[in-house]
Amino acid sequence: MNNPSPTAWIDAETFTPLATADVVIVPVPYEATTTYRKGCQHGPGAILAAADQLEYYDVELGQEVCFQLGIAIHAAIADSQVQPDLTPEAMVREVERALQPLLAAGKFVITLGGEHGITAGVVAAYQAQFSEPFTVVQIDAHGDLRHCYEGSIYNHACVMRRLVDRGIPTLPVAIRSICQEEADLIAQNQIPVVWDHERGSDWIEAAIAQISTEQVFITIDLDGFDPALIPGVGTPQPGGLSWQVGTQFLKQLFCRKTVIGCDVMELAPLTDSVVSEFMAAKLVYKLIGYQALATGKLI
Known part of the structure; x- marks a missing residue:
């Protein structure tokens, strides 16, 4: 499967050059350490292709969001099909280098x-890039807090541990699968966790109250959502966020905190369904819409 490389979000009508864009979407079709169902290297291309089927108009926000702020598609970086021998450590450095000039230019x-x-x-x-502290809000089925897994500290099961080790505050949300090592770390470091089985009617308010920083970065592993909605992931788990609850949480984050950026990870497209990539594309468009709302770009 080749990774398609569209140059516009949705279609040619919404094309925006990188230099003038408010939002830049950066595809990173990298896969080296997945441990169950493979295929997430095809996730970015599938999301961008599915975006072609989105309507311009966002029913919730009441506007054609894509015409209220410029959205550019960056060239793919750390592409496993182009660089099949790229190690996880080298990938991390390459991604960091590629994003820094975009952040320095003020892009979302x-x-x-x-x-x-x-x-x-x-x-x-x-x-x-950012001198002020920020919290990483993690929507995920798994803790991703292992120190090392299958010989790599940059395995996908270790990503949040790397952030914790750097002293970055985190808020994991919709968690429903961890190992003993992760449970011990959560207890020792007193990491606040929104456990999926404990979410009540007021969980969004309680979750946001646990964020001590004004700035927030959002990382979304798509298995944080109910697999009935997004089955095309590598390590699905029962439970998770519904569409309405998940997007309401995201909207509240954007409106009540300063969201400095987002990522959407781990889509592994199914061969006989487009549901997962379309849901992911719709989710990305929601993130763009909420950023426009929070920054006063909507009319």
């Missing part, structure tokens, strides 16, 4: 993976 970057280990490089770029 949404990174598309690819395996979740990519987030280590993404967040490193934000740490280099």
